[in-house]
Amino acid sequence: MTTVADNGVNVQALLEAREALQGAPEAAQFTWRASATWRNGVHSTIKVQSFFGLGQEQGHKEESVFDADHPAVFAATDNGITPIEYLLVGLASCLTAGVASVAQNRGIQLRSVEATVEGNHDIRGILGADSDVRNGYNDIRVTFHIDADASRQEIEALVAQSQKRSAVFDALTNPTDVTVEVA
């Protein structure tokens, strides 16, 4: 092997962080934040900038602004994607980041990674049309197309390991205690 895989992931820094945080669990406590402002109808604007971690306030280098709305078939103004689509955005990006990181750690050079995500959703739940139908997704399917210097088995292992270490995969597949209150 004369070439070293470079997927642009600083695995060394991640491994060092893992090592350092093993002895300092308090520094590993992060709080992620987003704030939404209602615009009109079912359209809102969400801003994300600050977060907390490594024992102090942190911030992205720039604030990100997202619009969420619903499409015309929902009789809405379609100023942005629907909230439940944002879940797909989160899942796809998290798993893809995981694939790149695991590949880097395993010395596998990636040439291209494409993920398509489909979530099946029975909207009778949110419409209150049938109380037996849940509000959220019934199921989600992610399909990866990966071109890399690796066998199919190694690529499948990348995808499996990526799920094993994915924050969003965990958040979607396991229950989370959610508090919603009026300040």
Added chain:
Amino acid sequence: MSGERVTTVVIGAGHAGLSASHFLRGRSIDHVVLERGEVANSWRRERWDSLRLLTPNWQSRLPGQHYDGPDPDGYMTTAEVTEFIERFAKVSGAPVRTGVNVTSVRRTGDGYRVTTSDGEIRCRTVVIASGACNQPAVPRFKDAVPGEAEQLTPFGYREPAQLPDGGVLVVGASATGVQLAAEIRRSGRPVTLSVGEHVRLPRTYRGRDVLWWMEASGVWAQRYDEVDDLTRARRLPSPQLAGTPERMTLDINALTSMGVELVGRWAGMRDGRALFSGGLRNVFSLADLKMERLLDTFDEWAQAAGPAGRADRSGAEAGPPERFPPTRVPAATRLQLDLRSGEIRSIVWATGFRPDYRWLDVPVLDAKGQLRHEGGVAGSPGLYALGLPVLRRRKSTFICGIEDDARELIDHLACYLAGR
């Protein structure tokens, strides 16, 4: 017996403590082996009735003793294991004191003060061989499980007949979980198995016991300092194996064929309902991929070893390489179960075990209560441990794995005593 002094106190008279004693004796280091109950106590009292060793009889080896019965390919029952260990204790003349409970081990000037139910002993060195499975590890949310479902751990479970009629939720798919799910299902009860990360293995591979391959290929002999992720290796659940006369593979597919319903890892409780992870497919993928990699390792080794290297003890050649179908994913899995509905009448927690170090008053435990050690050498001078997962090798917790570990550790202990 206040004020008694010996050079070494060994805590626990199972196969690990007795092997330590064997090598201490070989070096003429005076010692005692303290045992809270009887020799091989856990095997007598803390295991279910149908349990058999995961290793075939021919792999039952202790220093200077090996299986010499008529069924080398069979698997010992707990009574047979007890007898095997008892015989070892007798033949080796280990200075075992039974019925002596260790209540405290403290560091003193040049060694340790061991307080027991039978008085105090001062010693230079201590070997902890009290086992890795002293108490069941059960998730905290067990307290939120409604009273409609009776809860058992493998310490209280003996046989299916003791369970109430009706549905049984078995939690965990390591060796314990798959064995209990299978026998409870055979008793006619509907069984739901909650499956998290697991280690899938076929019972036999290329016509041999899979543990023959683990040993012959050198995988089992891999040292702790050669393992990529030691923390992970030490936390690995026991493989999905059962020691049955039929040498049956007891993986998830076998359980599906028996009519066991699968659900994901039990993630928590809400309003009397058990909530299961939707990540079942991925734990299947992980286990299938890991098994394939292991079988690849065996095949590569077999190729390199040639016919002579891979011949078994009768000189027979191994069969051709095999591959097994992937774990079948159920068409739909339930993500929650109402535990007040009466569907589930009992819950068996096969969620692992943990050691009990409540008596150890030496600061050598990590934040999770596990012993910090380097290949069995604990972080306090003269303190050693044996019989923990991947202590010095992958085979450390298997009966045949103790000899090499015990020899090396007692070598270290002897050097320590000699001031080298």
